[in-house]
Amino acid sequence: MSASPPIEVAFPEHARLLEALTEALGPGAVVDGRERVNSPDDAPIAVLRPSDTAEVALILRTADEAGAKVVPWGGRTGLVRGTMARGALALSMERMNRIEEIDVLGQTMTVQAGCVLETATEAAEAAGLILPLDLGSRGSATIGGAISTNAGGNRVIRYGMTRNMVLGLEAVLADGTVVTSLNRLIKNNTGYDLKQLFIGSEGTLGVVTRAVLHLRPGAGGGVTTALVAVPTLMDVTTLLRRVEGTLSGHLSAFEVMWDDYFQLVTTEPARGRSPWDQSHAYHVLIEAMSSDGAQDAERLENLLGDAMESREIADAVIAKSQVERDAFWAMRDDVRQVARFGPIMSFDVSLPISEMEGFVAEVRKALAACWSQTKPIIFGHLGDGNLHVIVAPVPAEPRARARIEDIVYSAVRERDGSISAEHGIGLEKKAYLSWSRSPEEVALMRRLKVALDPRNTLNPGKVIPDA
Known part of the structure; x- marks a missing residue:
């Protein structure tokens, strides 16, 4: 097999790091980041494609020691720019995509993080069971991505968020430490529930590599x-x-x-x-x-x-x-039909059901007062309090987007709602995190980040507002 062409990098230290990783991981594991993004401005230094947990640990340990930043990639279907990797190494889980085991009697599935959700769902159904998680992006979203964002979807009202479907997981910390807790028990009350540190943390505290999922009895066509x-x-x-x-x-x-x-x-x-x-x-x-x-x-x-x-x-x-x-x-x-109006902004909020009518009326009125043609288009998982609000068309004038964010999130904050019901925070919402979290909660998040990732190696700049 011929060697891959060298990846052009801006700094010599990047070249040395990529040479070391290419030698350690082998052909095809380190590829040019510019080929994987739509905008060159968002291109990572390179995309790393490990084939197992040991290689993930090697990558993170090497990057952490070299002072490089690493951004985990799943299916990249998120809507809050949580996988933006400019100037960093992108860690793609695409080759870690196997379903390792389905235990029909125990109703569990052990799966690698890069497995596509639809693949896992179909495998569960073939075994007479169901994996309840169902998203519009089911054909490209990965299990690891769903875990890292604590994805919701269409069946939350009955089965809960992704968090409720994870019995155990394996994650790799920024320094390469592998934390394996592939618990298959529904009841396991032994000390801290460490998996919860990684579920919903958007890859800022560790990289999920494998998981044990709780399956449910199939509906039998019912x-x-x-x-x-x-x-x-x-x-x-x-x-x-x-x-x-x-x-x-x-x-x-x-x-x-x-x-x-x-x-x-x-x-x-x-x-x-x-x-x-x-x-x-x-x-x-x-x-x-x-x-x-x-x-x-x-x-x-x-x-x-x-x-x-x-x-x-x-x-x-x-x-x-x-x-x-x-x-x-x-x-x-x-x-996708909402794009007919032109540029859009998408919001994912959670509110008490009793507050929804007032919220919608306030947002409509505030938008109309600023721009006659701009309006909210609304749908969502109302049964669990989650609304998707798409504002369109977005005016081209300066600061229009910031003004729209303030309108929507102010109406959420006044009603003790959440600025993110299921999409996460990423880059897009981190400036507004304190509108749904207390100063003490945000401070604790920072302490956890420093404790688990002292060099700020993993997905830097996401979720937590700058101090």
């Missing part, structure tokens, strides 16, 4: 999906509580689309088509999973019939096939 038109947000919340009670813990998704968003994903050039003859204020996607889908469908149909009679809902349709079910979800996932 999935019930409905699309419901609802006149008011109060009716939406009433419907949520009624569905939760009626489906006896089987409710797995309760997604709400405000009408602005629904119109985008059901008109040309979008492929989706509305089942309604008229417009409605809110559109709710309900899904239940159990071994008895027929009973769930009957219960839900009866509930929706009663709600129609009492005028709590305006219309409803229950999917009769997988094709119809997929069509409902395709509308919910067709987020």
